[in-house]
Amino acid sequence: MKSGATLFADASGRYAYVSDGFSWPAFFFGPLWAVAKRRWWLLLSMLAMELCLWFGSQYATGLHIGPLMLLMMSAELSYLLARGWYGNRWLEASLRNHGYAPVVPGTGVRY
Template sequence: MKPGSTLYADGSGRYAYVSAGFSWPAFFLGPLWAVAKRRWWWLLPMLCLDVVLSGCAELADIQGREAALLLASCVQLSYLMLRGWYGNRWLEASLLRQGYFRVA
């Protein structure tokens, strides 16, 4: 078993590992991480937030508003940190809802 991770299984013999702590893949990849983990209902909200936040930053940059650009960048960074902090917790909760149980 991977150190620092929890093993989950379901009744049909499928297994899934969930790492503890910060999720670097969720932080950097976001929607691609949701696809890799087959969490399709996370994909659309993550894509929408990425597009909206990037659009806000682009608009602030085009208009030359440094304060708005700084605010948009801070909000984007906060969103990335949120994905990293909660990515593994979201994955664990999703597996439990799908009928997986903790093995080790």
């Protein structure tokens, strides 16, 4: 078993690992990470957030308002950090909602 990760299993015998801590793949790849993990609702919410941030950035750049551009840049950076900090928690919550449960280490029994 991977160290620093939790193994989840569902009733049909499918398994998934969820790492602990910061998710570098979610930080760097965002929606592509959600596709790779097959979390479609998470993908839709990420795409909606990225679309809002993109439109806001385009609007701020078009108006040439420095403080608004700075605000949008900080919002985009905050969103990137939030994806990294919460990515593994979002994945775990999604797995639990789909019937996955943590496996007891060494026994293979779900709890």
